Amino acid sequence: MKLNVNGTVHEVDAPEDMPLLWVLRDVLGMTGTKFGCGMAQCGACTVHLDGQATRSCVLPVSSVGSRMVTTIEGLSPDGTHPVQKAWAEVDVVQCGYCQPGQIMSAAALLAHHPNPTDAEIDLALAGNICRCGAYQRIREAVRAAATQRRADR
Amino acid sequence: MTALSRREMLRASLLSGAGLFVAFHIPRKARAAAQPPAKPLPDPNAFVRVAPDGSVTVLLAHSEMGQGIWTGLAMLIAEELDCNWSKIRVEHAPAAPVYAHPAFGIQMTGGSTTTWSEFDRYRQAGAMARAMLVRAAAAQWKTDPKKLRTENGFVLRGSDKLSYGELAVAAQAQTPPKSVKLKDRKEWKIIGKPTRRLDSPEKITGKAQFGMDVRLPGVRTALVARSPVFGGKVKSFDASKAKGVKGVEQVVQVPSGVAVVASNFWSAKLGRDALTVDWDPGPGATLDSAALVKSYRETARTKGTVAAEKGDAETALSKASKRVVAEYDVPYLAHATMEPLNATVKLEGDRCEIWTGTQFQTMDQLTAGRIAGIPPQNVSIHTQFLGGGFGRRATPSSDFVAEAVQVAKAAGVPVKVMWTREDDIQGGFYRPLFLHRIEAGLDDKGLPSAWKHTIVGQSILTGTPFEKMMVKNGIDETSIEGIVDSPYFETVPARLVTVHSPRSPVTVLWWRSVGNTHTAFAMESMIDELAWAAGRDPLEFRTAMLADHPRHRRALQTAAEKAGWGKPPPAGRARGLAVHESFGSIIAEVAEVSVDDQKEIHVHKVSCAVDCGTALNPLGIEAQVQGAVAFGLSAVLHSELTLKEGRVEQSNFHDYQVLRLPDMPTVTVQIIESDAKMGGIGEPATAPISAAVANAVYALTKKRLRSLPLRFA
Numbered sequence: 051m052k053l054n055v056n057g058t059v060h061e062v063d064a065p066e067d068m069p070l071l072w073v074l075r076d077v078l079g080m081t082g083t084k085f086g087c088g089m090a091q092c093g094a095c096t097v098h099l100d101g102q103a104t105r106s107c108v109l110p111v112s113s114v115g116s117r118m119v120t121t122i123e124g125l126s127p128d129g130t131h132p133v134q135k136a137w138a139e140v141d142v143v144q145c146g147y148c149q150p151g152q153i154m155s156a157a158a159l160l161a162h163h164p165n166p167t168d169a170e171i172d173l174a175l176a177g178n179i180c181r182c183g184a185y186q187r188i189r190e191a192v193r194a195a196a197t198q199r200r201a202d203r
Numbered sequence: 204m205t206a207l208s209r210r211e212m213l214r215a216s217l218l219s220g221a222g223l224f225v226a227f228h229i230p231r232k233a234r235a236a237a238q239p240p241a242k243p244l245p246d247p248n249a250f251v252r253v254a255p256d257g258s259v260t261v262l263l264a265h266s267e268m269g270q271g272i273w274t275g276l277a278m279l280i281a282e283e284l285d286c287n288w289s290k291i292r293v294e295h296a297p298a299a300p301v302y303a304h305p306a307f308g309i310q311m312t313g314g315s316t317t318t319w320s321e322f323d324r325y326r327q328a329g330a331m332a333r334a335m336l337v338r339a340a341a342a343q344w345k346t347d348p349k350k351l352r353t354e355n356g357f358v359l360r361g362s363d364k365l366s367y368g369e370l371a372v373a374a375q376a377q378t379p380p381k382s383v384k385l386k387d388r389k390e391w392k393i394i395g396k397p398t399r400r401l402d403s404p405e406k407i408t409g410k411a412q413f414g415m416d417v418r419l420p421g422v423r424t425a426l427v428a429r430s431p432v433f434g435g436k437v438k439s440f441d442a443s444k445a446k447g448v449k450g451v452e453q454v455v456q457v458p459s460g461v462a463v464v465a466s467n468f469w470s471a472k473l474g475r476d477a478l479t480v481d482w483d484p485g486p487g488a489t490l491d492s493a494a495l496v497k498s499y500r501e502t503a504r505t506k507g508t509v510a511a512e513k514g515d516a517e518t519a520l521s522k523a524s525k526r527v528v529a530e531y532d533v534p535y536l537a538h539a540t541m542e543p544l545n546a547t548v549k550l551e552g553d554r555c556e557i558w559t560g561t562q563f564q565t566m567d568q569l570t571a572g573r574i575a576g577i578p579p580q581n582v583s584i585h586t587q588f589l590g591g592g593f594g595r596r597a598t599p600s601s602d603f604v605a606e607a608v609q610v611a612k613a614a615g616v617p618v619k620v621m622w623t624r625e626d627d628i629q630g631g632f633y634r635p636l637f638l639h640r641i642e643a644g645l646d647d648k649g650l651p652s653a654w655k656h657t658i659v660g661q662s663i664l665t666g667t668p669f670e671k672m673m674v675k676n677g678i679d680e681t682s683i684e685g686i687v688d689s690p691y692f693e694t695v696p697a698r699l700v701t702v703h704s705p706r707s708p709v710t711v712l713w714w715r716s717v718g719n720t721h722t723a724f725a726m727e728s729m730i731d732e733l734a735w736a737a738g739r740d741p742l743e744f745r746t747a748m749l750a751d752h753p754r755h756r757r758a759l760q761t762a763a764e765k766a767g768w769g770k771p772p773p774a775g776r777a778r779g780l781a782v783h784e785s786f787g788s789i790i791a792e793v794a795e796v797s798v799d800d801q802k803e804i805h806v807h808k809v810s811c812a813v814d815c816g817t818a819l820n821p822l823g824i825e826a827q828v829q830g831a832v833a834f835g836l837s838a839v840l841h842s843e844l845t846l847k848e849g850r851v852e853q854s855n856f857h858d859y860q861v862l863r864l865p866d867m868p869t870v871t872v873q874i875i876e877s878d879a880k881m882g883g884i885g886e887p888a889t890a891p892i893s894a895a896v897a898n899a900v901y902a903l904t905k906k907r908l909r910s911l912p913l914r915f916a
Contacts, residue, residue: 123408176864181541
């Protein structure tokens with residue numbers, strides 16, 4: 051089957067029921083998207099499907115179809131997406147394992163809600179667990195990214 | 204001493220259990236004794252490399268698991284090296300004796316010890332490298348090194364300058380100096396300066412490589428079916444269906460269970476799902492955590508092994524003006540690191556290569572070497588970023604590394620053994636279930652006059668190589684830390700602490716802040732109960748008890764002032780406080796809480812005051828304290844592992860709940876600068892939060908909740 055990941059169309063040989071996460075990691079060798087729970091409970095595997103934040107660990111690859119998959123590797127060529135810049139500026143990361151998922155959730159939120167309230171931020175990222183507990187800076191960085199995006203326009 | 208002889212010595216001492224581990228974490232009073240004695244200068248080349256391109260590579264003797272040493276240890280080198288900060292690169296060091304923990308003698312990360320234990324060694328390595336660069340420049344200029352100075356990656360003589368890159372090769376040929384003078388505190392430019400993390404760029408782009416991300420040619424993926432009951436063994440298994448799954452290559456038995464080896468994760472998972480294993484459950488089959496709490500409650504009414512005793516607590520209790528009796532209990536907890544456990548192992552001839560995120564390189568070498576039948580120095584460890592540690596990647600038995608070596612050995616191919624979240628939640632090595640029973644008496648002035656304390660819970664260290672050093676007279680230090688060394692405790696004239704350490708097939712381990720996770724809850728809850736019983740303000744009561752402990756008092760007062768203690772909280776909210784010393788640092792926390800109509804507890808704000816001595820990186824300290832509070836709040840509000848008929852009842856994040864973003868309070872962190880001996884910062888802020896919240900809930904509702912997670916029945 052064909053799979054469009056970060057703008058490149060890949061011819062993929064994988065079982066239809068294989069979750070997109072494992073196609074990305076084990077077939078395409080793109081390890082930025084993380085495995086955390088395998089049941090859409092932790093958000094570490096978050097990617098965008100046509101711009102929507104989606105948990106790739108429970109999504110059979112056959113159901114992706116022609117939709118565009120964006121992973122952390124494709125969010126920006128060099129880590130300069132406003133969310134990534136805010137993450138660096140606010141010094142969010144600790145162990146860093148959940149951060150690709152956090153960043154993908156935050157980027158999808160801001161693409162749809164450029165000016166989110168704190169409650170909207172909390173809701174949009176409630177599905178992304180961070181065991182290091184970097185939540186306070188995550189919240190702060192989403193706010194900072196929103197401000198930056200508005201300033202950039 | 205050669206590397207080999209050092210290693211052999213280390214191995215011998217580890218195996219005999221003598222003299223090696225001073226203590227995994229160090230009780231407050233023993234800290235002075237545990238400070239490493241003056242050591243010979245390090246080999247600077249092992250810790251820092253200056254390259255002709257001007258880059259400065261710092262080799263990390265410890266593992267980066269989120270705590271920020273990737274940045275912190277580099278700051279120590281950079282402070283003395285006078286290099287350009289933007290030229291710094293960091294790498295995990297290989298496993299080798301030169302990287303042994305300065306206080307513990309083996310290569311490891313834990314006990315919130317990295318920064319204080321490396322504070323001298325990394326600065327010395329930086330200063331030595333600087334001296335060698337200066338000497339190289341002096342040789343080139345044919346001048347006295349004393350006439351030269353350094354700045355931002357250059358050696359300077361008047362207006363002449365040579366870059367560190369230009370001098371790199373010549374500097375390497377210089378003999379390392381026999382002594383170096385470290386900068387005086389007043390001269391520090393980097394230490395103490397809020398500094399952003401050096402590992403951010405790779406962690407925000409998905410490039411950072413965790414153990415889970417290791418991909419090597421020919422490496423298969425394996426999942427292991429382990430006994431659903433602790434201590435169970437494989438009776439027999441039927442692999443016919445598993446072998447029919449596309450991608451499954453082998454099914455092999457190993458000591459911990461049955462491994463399905465496949466070309467990728469998904470095949471290995473489907474293969475394992477299709478596997479039928481008949482288990483001999485053994486005595487673990489009847490375990491029931493509710494029954495365990497009940498039996499601990501009964502045990503706590505009997506005297507255990509004496510851990511501390513002064514005066515006659517029974518008599519003092521009988522004479523007390525008021526008595527307060529309370530029992531506090533905490534459940535088993537999984538660490539639930541975001542990155543599930545994994546290890547990649549390649550066995551070839553008399554060599555073993557391991558790629559993993561580990562906190563215990565030396566133990567892994569010893570264990571892997573034993574399994575593979577090769578000397579430990581033939582085991583190479585490629586430490587990857589750890590997707591969280593919290594103690595789980597520091598098992599004395601090296602459980603997940605050992606198992607991966609067993610699978611590689613049995614399968615005869617290189618393998619990456621991966622754990623699923625279910626494997627992790629149900630796989631043991633938990634914070635043990637503990638119960639404390641405290642009977643305390645107040646005298647007629649309203650101060651504690653008697654304290655009888657019985658602790659019941661499994662020992663973490665009994666049966667491990669660390670038993671000889673850390674289990675004394677049958678008492679595991681991690682069961683009593685935070686009580687017998689509590690500054691409150693020492694003011695009570697008649698006191699008795701005894702300990703029961705029941706055995707169980709459930710494997711237990713250190714979990715961020717270890718024994719303090721429950722001892723701080725029991726101590727600071729009881730102190731609060733006594734304050735209310737005495738009719739005194741909880742802050743005033745504590746400061747009265749802490750008359751001889753100015754650092755504790757200052758931390759309490761700082762946190763209380765920030766929280767607005769003494770001023771009315773917003774409607775529907777109340778505040779509670781706690782102070783606790785652990786890992787050499789003192790942390791006071793004030794929590795502001797509310798309780799909603801559904802009887803759910805909400806924590807809105809936590810004000811923290813931290814005295815950890817010299818503060819290397821305030822930005823990192825703030826992150827560690829906020830994170831440690833969040834980690835603790837998971838246990839206060841949500842997490843609980845229960846066993847029924849020997850089986851763990853939870854399996855993943857839907858039923859083993861942890862803190863999520865909407866639950867996160869605003870945590871303010873005030874660092875109290877002091878010139879006290881440097882303490883740790885990764886763990887201490889986890890300890891006081893449980894009591895701070897429980898005490899706030901009491902202030903609000905007048906209901907005393909004594910079980911974690913806190914729930915209204």
